[in-house]
Amino acid sequence: MPDSVSLKKEERIYLRSELNELFASRGSFVCYPFRVVYLEVPRQDLPLKMMVSIPKRRLKHAVDRNRMKRLTREAYRLTKKELIATIPPDTTLLVGFIYLKDRLSRYPTIQQAIEESFKRLQPPTKDPEEDD
Structure with missing residues (x-):
């Protein structure tokens, strides 16, 4: 399996310091059924890191929370290549998906x-005619 479609531990946000940084940032938007929290930091090992949170107050049963996490990670894994191509080479993008639906x-x-959130996370493309 190629690395571009895998999701390794290094690609996940699991360090408390990274989580605190991410949630202290002000960058977020809703792409229902997710609130997407993001933060650009200076380049680390990888251009993109992610995390998924399914609050217990939204889905009471652990089996349901685990299923939503699996589905979210799978959708992310299959579409992340499009977003990675647009991230500047000196930047790492931290992205968190928080489930909102009951x-x-x-x-x-x-x-x-996930696809819609990736479109919103992409930096705006400059129109070459605007430089004149």
């Missing part, structure tokens, strides 16, 4: 939300 979602809904 019920389970189907995979197409999750995938669509």
Whole structure:
């Protein structure tokens, strides 16, 4: 399996310091059923790192929370290549997905939300005619 479609531990935000930095940032938006929290930091080992949070007050059963985390990670894993291509070479983007819905979602809904959030995370492209 190529590295571009895998999701290794190094690609996840698991250090408390990174989590605190991410949640202290002011960058966030809602891409239902997720709140997407993001932060650009100076380049680390990888251009993109992620985390998924499914609050217990939203989904009471652990099996449901685990399923939503699996579906979210899978949708992220399959579409991350498009976002990585747009990240500047001196930057690492930290992204957190926080589930907002009170019920389970189907995979197409999750995938669509991840793709939409990636479109919003991409830096705006400069129009070459604006430089004149």
